[in-house]
Amino acid sequence: MDERVHEHAEILVDWSARVESGDNVVLSIGPDAHELAVAVAEQLGERGANLLATYSSGEIQRAYLQAHDGDFETDPAHDLALAREADVFLSLGGGRNTSATADVPGKKRQAYRKARQEIRESRYDSRWVSTVHPTRSLAQQANMAYEEYQDFAYSAIIRDWEALADEMAQMKELLDEGSEVRLVSSETDLTMSIEGRTAVNSAASVAYDSHNLPSGEVFTAPADTEGTVHFDVPMTIQGERVQDVRLEFEAGEVVDYAAGQGEAVIEETLETDAGARRLGELGIGMNRGIDRYTDTILFDEKMGDTVHLALGRAYDACLPEGESGNESAVHVDMITDVSEDSRLEIDGRVVQRNGRFEWEDGFES
């Protein structure tokens, strides 16, 4: 086994999920993530954690959803009981076809998601971490050779997370102290309130309220969004190609939208529920180990010189104790490149211009 698979597993279990003896762990395994799952199981055994493995397959999901009449039971008791009793939830993505559920009607997918709100919330209450095993299917999605993709993925995943956490702390401080963020680039001029919100220094560890491996972003939960944004980074949402999305906000809600490709997916997303028309996340990508788009949100949104926004659910970690932010059954991220002709302002002060942060060489205020 590639030594990097073991390193990946060790970072996931130790740095990311902080697994300890006696933890009840649910390990969700994609059909092609078997190898990583074996390495993770070894780590879990070493720590005396209790392992239950689930199987997450797009093909199985598709077969089930296509055959179902769409009237889904709310939070089935067995699924909910498992989610409630789990201390740790580790998701190892990796299938054989990233479009495995492409022909499932969006409405049915959304109905399934909506019927499982409590299961999802229970999972979010655990020490959950999502990662992917570099598969041939993800390499294809990224337009890369398999070994080339493995190198890419491991350079994003296996890194000095403490050093990155220290750098990102500077951006967190700026956001925590600020009241209003303005993002300006050639086709974007968007203003959001971040008053009273707490930014997450997403350093790929539950100890930082960070639940992705790799991570490397600082994010918060914006409100009262006004203006226009253009997402120029192409991506795949629910198995469909989406490109050049434009959203217009008034009083915090999307009032108009368009997309060069995949407009139907955006429409479906916006129609899920009321919260799907508001932003749940503003994120600033700071992982310079990720040096190219690979059409996988887990990596793309962390890339340096990018900013992303998500329609839908906000993360509780960004909100004052006891307050719940934007609620929705969805959380759909979209990305804009800020490497050129752009600036990010906090209360009128430029903190990032053309991708450079104010603490970096070459920054022009």
Add this chain to the structure above:
Amino acid sequence: MDERVHEHAEILVDWSARVESGDNVVLSIGPDAHELAVAVAEQLGERGANLLATYSSGEIQRAYLQAHDGDFETDPAHDLALAREADVFLSLGGGRNTSATADVPGKKRQAYRKARQEIRESRYDSRWVSTVHPTRSLAQQANMAYEEYQDFAYSAIIRDWEALADEMAQMKELLDEGSEVRLVSSETDLTMSIEGRTAVNSAASVAYDSHNLPSGEVFTAPADTEGTVHFDVPMTIQGERVQDVRLEFEAGEVVDYAAGQGEAVIEETLETDAGARRLGELGIGMNRGIDRYTDTILFDEKMGDTVHLALGRAYDACLPEGESGNESAVHVDMITDVSEDSRLEIDGRVVQRNGRFEWEDGFES
């Protein structure tokens, strides 16, 4: 997809597990049983059942057990909660290597099993059914070509279960009315009490208290075993080859044992707990669709012209209401060929000789 995969899935869901709308189903999937799992998911969706997929991999199990110190937590809460809330438990076996856990010390395997008694009992309280997807690894185990093995497996699985149930009802009646069974062949002379016990007409359906697909056996729970038995059918137990096992019983317990091969596995089994030294099952194979040994207990024990006995746990269905029979963390089946020089007597009456039952042509009493 091979049409037989769909037929297999339909028999499993309808005939075997009697799945209905709203059932909470746990679908346990082996690494190479993916295709069958897709077909089963479709059946479950059609019926409006609630699907949760788990992943059952020998390699993951091995990595976990090898790394663990062996002090396993008793019935981890997440695993137990899932087992308790499940109405139906479907196990789709099928890996890439039937010896995947071969180097895990037997003591550690047994310790793991013993720590999960309540989870197992909860599962037995559900409508559970075990089947296998014909894989290349099982073909290899059977010494057969892949397509040859597929033909073999589907001819055992896809059949007229109601007609077989009718034939097996005759054997069930004989056992239900009998008090003592005697099995005699060249190196076997064994006497067991079946007084007050109820035989199961194992017709591959929970409606018949039958939990294997394929099935095709009639079994009961014997007691007070006396005598000697020779199991001449070779098999693999916990990943190890076992052949020519001889057991000697006194007052219901094994007092001596030997094996031509794999004696250590027999020793480990017998040492699990007190119940492991007693018989939990006497089974009479009646599925003539199974026409050869394939070194997989699911098929071998159902083969016509064989009788099998299991050390360990008895099935509640064979016992008077409220009474629990032999208890153990193990249930290890071993098989003896009765096609030649043999007879099965119930209260002194020969009901099977040289493989022929008393209602069949060619039977000599």
